[in-house]
Amino acid sequence: MPISDAELQILIEKIALDHNWDLNAYKWPTLKRRIKARMVEKKCETPEKYYALIDSDPEEYKNLINALTVNYTQWFRDDSVWDLILDIMTKQAHDKSEVRIWSAGCATGEEAYSLAILAYKIKNFYSKKGHKVDFIIHATDVDEICIKAAREGVYEIANVNISEEEIDHYFNRKGSKLAIKPEYKEMVTFSRLDLAKDHYPAKLDLILCRNVMIYFTKELQKIIFENFYYSMKKGAYLVTGKTEVMPVKTNSLFEIVDLEDRIFKKVN
Numbered sequence: 001m002p003i004s005d006a007e008l009q010i011l012i013e014k015i016a017l018d019h020n021w022d023l024n025a026y027k028w029p030t031l032k033r034r035i036k037a038r039m040v041e042k043k044c045e046t047p048e049k050y051y052a053l054i055d056s057d058p059e060e061y062k063n064l065i066n067a068l069t070v071n072y073t074q075w076f077r078d079d080s081v082w083d084l085i086l087d088i089m090t091k092q093a094h095d096k097s098e099v100r101i102w103s104a105g106c107a108t109g110e111e112a113y114s115l116a117i118l119a120y121k122i123k124n125f126y127s128k129k130g131h132k133v134d135f136i137i138h139a140t141d142v143d144e145i146c147i148k149a150a151r152e153g154v155y156e157i158a159n160v161n162i163s164e165e166e167i168d169h170y171f172n173r174k175g176s177k178l179a180i181k182p183e184y185k186e187m188v189t190f191s192r193l194d195l196a197k198d199h200y201p202a203k204l205d206l207i208l209c210r211n212v213m214i215y216f217t218k219e220l221q222k223i224i225f226e227n228f229y230y231s232m233k234k235g236a237y238l239v240t241g242k243t244e245v246m247p248v249k250t251n252s253l254f255e256i257v258d259l260e261d262r263i264f265k266k267v268n
Contacts, residue, residue, distance in 0.1 A: 003035060195209075222250055
């Protein structure tokens, strides 16, 4: 059941029309693998049969969109990275009245709320010292279903990979689920954003874009890193995924802070 480039292009154009999401700059082999997985799941022998299925079955169309987006995330994923993020946020808040952060590719909100939890702690720390600082946290994803789930802020207990003590501190229990507490929820603004074509938030002090770039072509990666640069303030930081490599053509825009944990600082 191979999928030709022409057959993939048909689907790409359909998704662009239906969801305002341009997949042309994504890695086509990855798209084909994920489409094939859905075809196998639904026992469709050819792309034509599968495309007919998504035309008639909105639920399967939704499943396909979910399969094509990058939805894997965790609470405080990679301890060493979050230790560095906490240090960066604390230092930035020291002499500022406002710190602006963007979680780009936030999936269902775990990363964004992890940032909010740290920001809340830092705000309280400086408040006791007489210094008022606000954190503005933007969180975006191309997947509207993920954004809706992130705004709700309700998670299965089994999927929250932190201690019981932390759970009781950050969440309200609702049966078998956990709801992020309002004081953290209100710190984050969620919205849909396509990194390939939409306008980025501005005057940012910190951007997290982790394990998103690996799905883009080198050409689109270069454009995105350049757009990040122009969205960042002097002295701002960028955090990428541990498996991601910055395109050579954008190396001059950022200096390395920690290569292993993929922490970079804007070159001014």
